[in-house]
Amino acid sequence: MYTFDSLTVPEPQESLDHYIKRLRKSLKMSQQQVSSAAGIHLQSLGKLERGKTTRLNEKTKKGLAIAFNIPEEYLDAVVSGLPVEGVQKKQYCPQCWKGGNNPDPSWTLPRAKYCLLCGTQLRCSCIRCGEPIASFKHKFCPHCGIPYAQLSQNKS
Ligand SMILES: [Zn+2]
Numbered sequence: 716m717y718t719f720d721s722l723t724v725p726e727p728q729e730s731l732d733h734y735i736k737r738l739r740k741s742l743k744m745s746q747q748q749v750s751s752a753a754g755i756h757l758q759s760l761g762k763l764e765r766g767k768t769t770r771l772n773e774k775t776k777k778g779l780a781i782a783f784n785i786p787e788e789y790l791d792a793v794v795s796g797l798p799v800e801g802v803q804k805k806q807y808c809p810q811c812w813k814g815g816n817n818p819d820p821s822w823t824l825p826r827a828k829y830c831l832l833c834g835t836q837l838r839c840s841c842i843r844c845g846e847p848i849a850s851f852k853h854k855f856c857p858h859c860g861i862p863y864a865q866l867s868q869n870k871s
């Protein structure tokens with residue numbers, strides 16, 4: 716399970732070397748600690764942090780995601796230069812999400828189907844009108860005006 720922390724979300728246009736270094740510093744980890752947690756060579760990590768490597772193979776990506784406790788999709792976003800929203804699925808848990816704030820990162824993974832916190836099936840559209848969620852910044856459904864927070868209460 717991911718602990719949500721907005722610091723772990725890549726900044727727009729952030730480079731891979733900058734992102735990895737920033738995460739490592741924010742976790743107060745040494746290169747040694749990160750490379751062993753990620754199961755990659757210290758040298759490979761060094762190359763990444765110096766911007767010598769700009770692509771990640773599956774193993775490195777998985778390893779770094781585990782070491783930094785972030786979804787692999789964040790790394791995809793940085794490598795591809797797309798905003799995180801571009802690789803995120805706009806899904807939410809009708810039980811846990813109250814609207815207007817960031818979703819739990821585990822909901823937005825392309826493969827996620829159920830909430831990791833409560834097991835409820837994730838939804839990507841308004842329960843009342845069926846329109847897709849346009850933005851997690853909204854507190855209300857822009858189409859039918861229902862507060863997203865209310866959806867969870869109405870449901871059970
Ligand atoms: Zn939930």
Ligand SMILES: [Zn+2]
Pocket residue numbers: 841842843844845846856857858859860861
């Ligand atoms: Zn609606």
